[in-house]
Amino acid sequence: MRTLKTSEAASELNVSPNTLRAWERRFGYPRPMRTEGRHRLYTHGEIASLRDALKEGLSISSAISRARENLRADTPVLVGALSACELDRADAAMEAALALRSVERAVEEILLPSLHEIADRSGEASAPWAFAVQWASDWLNRARRLAPSGVRPLTVLVGDATRDEQDPDALDTWALELFAQRAGAEVLTLPVTGLVGLGDVLANFHPRAIVIAGSHAGDDDVARWAYAVRAASGPLPVALYRRGSRRPAGRTTGTLVLPHSPSAAQHELMALVEGRPAAPVPASEPSVERSASIAPVQLRRSASA
Amino acid sequence: MTRPQLQVLPGYGETDVEPYVDFCGHCGKRQEAAAPASRVCGNCHLGLIVSAPGSLAPGAKEPFLIVDGRLQVCAVSRRAERLLGIAEADVVDRQLTDVLLPADAEAVGVEGFVSTIVHAARGDGIVRDLVVRPAGEWGIRWFTRIGPCATPSAVLIVLAPNG
Known part of the structure; x- marks a missing residue:
């Protein structure tokens, strides 16, 4: 993927860097990534699509709308x-x-x-x-195998409470695991129904946070599993992901409910693990959220590191 | 034997083409006469530079909209967003009649309104005046100037809330 620095992207569009930042604030587009030093990095495809749309547009809004449509193709x-x-x-x-x-x-x-x-x-x-x-x-x-593993001292234990691989929540859970691993965390996924030998696994893997993902497993199973994990690893922060509950205004009873979007969930999870307040997540399109018409179903995967 | 010849009739081909002026499609600020290097307004950073005949181009405080020949909203100025209580991003690509409707007591339906816009989109160069109201609202009327703008070819609707 070709990326552009702010000055390069601005030059490609024949605008100033301030203009690019103004568009990001107002329209959420183009949406840059960030380097380690928090500098903006734009994808060339997004900039090229916008450049083409601006040539024939009558407003920034309509050009951005067209550029987004082109990318969605x-x-x-x-x-x-x-x-x-x-x-x-x-x-x-x-x-x-x-x-x-x-x-x-x-x-x-x-x-x-x-x-x-x-x-x-x-x-x-x-x-x-x-x-x-x-x-x-x-x-x-495949993407997880290619991702750098555990480059930061962050370890996350995912309790898989989904039904099986056909569970739509499983997809988002895998995406969250991939994103967390790409952010430098080491991720271990275990089914919430597997209590036997849990202590032996945790003796070698010291999680700094627990994520319970999926809503198929009942609360009793999940509570037993979480208790066993905390008994073996100490009091760890717990986050819920696609557990079927609506997102509350803030943290409740020490449990963080992660947003449905895997990238937003990953940002909040990393903040939780690192013990810092979550940074605002860049504006994203609502299309990434699953439509409400899909009933939550579940999956259970075998342990994978 | 005399042959028929084409003759120029009085009044045809003599109309002066009104010079176009450049302005920002969001903040409405008039731009320098020289062609700008960028199509983006350097004042607000949120609008593209649009051209329209001088008599049609919006004044400093006049709200305006830009629609295309299919009557789809392409741009809404900052003042029009405030006046109409809409956000440009929400109405772009929607039909103009979702936002404005004719309010002339003499007009019959929307045909006159629509045909005025279609003619302007074809670039007939004539600036027309119409009375409109916000869609879904009664008791509010605005005088408007409607005419062609560019580029690309579109229709500029300048609202004059104070008449």
Whole structure:
């Protein structure tokens, strides 16, 4: 993925860096990533798309709307490839998406919405959904293998409370695990129903936070598991992700409810682990949220490090 | 035998083309006469530079909208956002009639309003006056100037709340 510094992006658009920052504040676009030193890094695809739209636009709003539509064009391609069970074409669609975006944005803006669209069209008990989930699982696992592992002293234990791989919440959980790992954390996922030998695992893996992801497992199972973890590792902060509850205004009873968006959840989770207040998450489009029409279902995965 | 010849009739081909002026499509600020290096307003950073005939271009405090030939809203000025209680991002690409409707007691339906805009989008160069009201509101009327603007070719609707 080609990236541009603020001055380069401004030059490409023939505007000043102040103008770019003004657009980011007002429209949430273009949405830069940040370097280690908190400098903005723009994706070339986003800037090129906006440059083309500005040539024929009558307002910044309409140009940004058009640029966003152009970038979203990858979603129908991926949906079409997965619906036709064409693995190569699906991989190529994600490759194309990655040419214009970071891994996090490609997952949130292309992969997850495509899968949710297939769930809407075909249902969660259908073969296309099962095929799409299998492909997405493979893709996300490949991305995790390529991600640097544990470059920061941050360890997160994910309690998997989803039903199985067909559970739509499982997709978002895998995305959260990938994002956390790419942010430098070491992530271990264990099913919340597996209590046997839990202490032995935790003797070698010292988590600094627990995330309980998914809403299939009952509260009793989750409470027993969390108690066993805290008995072995001490009092750790607990966060809930896609646990079926609505997001409260703030923390309640010491448990943090993470936002539904995997990237926003990852930001808050990292802040929780590092013990700092969560920084405001950059404006994102509502399309990354799953539509309310998809009933929450679940998954259970075997332990994976 | 005399051959028929084309003749220029009085009044045709003699109309002066009114010079266009540049202004920002968001804050309305008039731009320098020289072609700007960038299409983005250097004053507010939030609007593109648009051109319109001098008599049509908005004054410093006049709210305005820009629509295309399909009657889709393309831009809403900052003052129009305040006057109409809308955000530009919310109404861009929506139909103009979702925002403004004709309010002329003499007019029959929206046809006159629509045809005025369609003619302006074709670039007939004539600035027309119409009376409009906000969609879904009664008892409020604004005089408007409607005419062509560029680039690309579109229609500028300047609202004059004070008549």
